[in-house]
Amino acid sequence: MLSKEDNELLTHVGPGTPMGDLMRQYWMPIYLSTDLEKPDNKPHRIKLLHENLILFRNTSGEVGLLSEVCPHRGASLYWSRNEQDGLRCVYHGWKYDITGQCVDMPSEPAASNFRDKVRAGSYPCQERNGIVWTYMGPRKTPPPLPELEFNMLPPEHVVIRRDMQDSNWVQGLEGNIDSSHLSFLHTRLEATGNAEFYGEGPATRGLFYNDPAPKMEVTNTDAGVMDAAGRVEEPGKVYWRVTQFLMPFYGIFAPVSLEECPLQWWIPLDDNSVMKWDIRWNPSRPIREEEKKSLILEDPGGWVDWTADAKTHWQLKANADNEYLNEYDAQLDKRFSGIPSINLQDKAVLESMGHIVDRTIEHLGTSDAMIIRTRRRLINAAIALRDHGTVPPGVDDPQVYRRRTATAILDDGVDWQVGAGPYLEAFTDTPVLSAEAQQASLRVKQS
Numbered sequence: 354m355l356s357k358e359d360n361e362l363l364t365h366v367g368p369g370t371p372m373g374d375l376m377r378q379y380w381m382p383i384y385l386s387t388d389l390e391k392p393d394n395k396p397h398r399i400k401l402l403h404e405n406l407i408l409f410r411n412t413s414g415e416v417g418l419l420s421e422v423c424p425h426r427g428a429s430l431y432w433s434r435n436e437q438d439g440l441r442c443v444y445h446g447w448k449y450d451i452t453g454q455c456v457d458m459p460s461e462p463a464a465s466n467f468r469d470k471v472r473a474g475s476y477p478c479q480e481r482n483g484i485v486w487t488y489m490g491p492r493k494t495p496p497p498l499p500e501l502e503f504n505m506l507p508p509e510h511v512v513i514r515r516d517m518q519d520s521n522w523v524q525g526l527e528g529n530i531d532s533s534h535l536s537f538l539h540t541r542l543e544a545t546g547n548a549e550f551y552g553e554g555p556a557t558r559g560l561f562y563n564d565p566a567p568k569m570e571v572t573n574t575d576a577g578v579m580d581a582a583g584r585v586e587e588p589g590k591v592y593w594r595v596t597q598f599l600m601p602f603y604g605i606f607a608p609v610s611l612e613e614c615p616l617q618w619w620i621p622l623d624d625n626s627v628m629k630w631d632i633r634w635n636p637s638r639p640i641r642e643e644e645k646k647s648l649i650l651e652d653p654g655g656w657v658d659w660t661a662d663a664k665t666h667w668q669l670k671a672n673a674d675n676e677y678l679n680e681y682d683a684q685l686d687k688r689f690s691g692i693p694s695i696n697l698q699d700k701a702v703l704e705s706m707g708h709i710v711d712r713t714i715e716h717l718g719t720s721d722a723m724i725i726r727t728r729r730r731l732i733n734a735a736i737a738l739r740d741h742g743t744v745p746p747g748v749d750d751p752q753v754y755r756r757r758t759a760t761a762i763l764d765d766g767v768d769w770q771v772g773a774g775p776y777l778e779a780f781t782d783t784p785v786l787s788a789e790a791q792q793a794s795l796r797v798k799q800s
């Protein structure tokens with residue numbers, strides 16, 4: 354459990370909050386390059402860390418991110434004309450470039466230099482391999498981008514999905530790094546999937562595993578926290594799933610097949626909603642078209658229509674009002690939760706806690722060791738920044754993000770950090786499953 358004060362510190366990310374300041378030290382991956390389409394298209398209204406912002410691609414193809422409020426008299430820049438390397442407010446025609454500088458003020462005398470003194474709020478952006486990143490922090494020269502493997506590969510090696518969750522960002526992250534819930538929430542009750550219920554497909558190792566109380570071993574890393582969940586595979590063998598938390602909002606669960614490295618990250622719109630990004634990448638070759646669907650399963654029910662409200666973007670129709678498409682009959686013999694897709698199963702439990710779960714009334718067990726350590730790492734980093742100006746882990750060390758997770762079957766007694774260590778290095782040809790874990794995975798798929 355946490356004190357009320359610590360829970361607030363952990364979860365609140367608005368300007369001036371300790372965790373909001375911590376998050377603003379890092380580059381944040383916020384958009385797909387393809388979503389911005391071509392230069393001079395209609396601006397996009399987005400929300401990040403409680404700030405209302407306008408994202409656009411200018412005539413030269415550069416990405417700009419401005420505060421929504423026009424510094425003249427406060428009209429929304431969402432209605433701007435995106436023209437000739439700037440956004441022109443439609444109220445009185447003032448125009449701003451991607452740095453926020455006012456570059457034209459047609460409502461003032463031509464001789465006036467007033468425009469030189471006016472700036473809109475702005476944040477620098479850059480694109481790398483199909484992802485738009487922004488830096489909302491205080492430095493004039495931002496730190497380097499983190500060297501995450503998926504973002505150093507051509508976009509063809511990567512598949513991405515997003516969806517909005519109506520919960521605080523920490524709930525999302527904690528589900529992401531919680532290895533224990535696999536044995537329950539995501540369990541299929543029949544052996545190989547069932548065509549009568551959504552989600553037919555090969556069963557995946559770990560989803561209906563028969564050791565529900567894994568041994569958790571947690572350690573700090575340069576980038577965050579790493580955890581290994583060890584389940585008894587057979588006498589003398591332990592099935593290890595290694596999970597990583599990377600500062601400040603990345604979670605990497607253990608892979609279930611040789612072809613995919615997984616990663617998720619959580620971008621808070623505000624304290625009550627978060628955009629979940631779900632990534633799979635293949636380090637050695639482009640992902641084939643036929644693989645994409647099985648790597649990132651679509652959810653049943655489809656998406657709500659987009660409006661100018663950023664919270665409607667990537668919002669699934671399945672929600673609390675329609676019980677996330679739960680079928681109680683299916684809950685009896687097909688899925689432990691009765692909810693069709695893995696993503697919806699996660700969404701249902703995370704949103705059921707309320708926007709910000711009350712962590713003062715929890716009862717944490719040994720299986721929550723990774724959650725406990727990750728919270729503490731975040732809280733300590735935010736306090737160190739607030740009280741001493743300490744630069745948080747990873748900000749100036751892009752190479753500490755060169756990490757993967759792994760699944761390995763090791764002899765009982767072998768230190769998982771030694772036995773699984775080689776599989777955790779990114780930018781190598783090492784597979785993410787040990788040979789024995791590959792065999793076990795195949796056996797389950799064929800059963």
Ligand code: FES
Nearest residue numbers: 423425426442445
């Ligand atoms: S309010 Fe934007 S130009 Fe006047």
Ligand SMILES: [Fe+2]
Nearest residue numbers: 528534539699
């Ligand atoms: Fe989950």
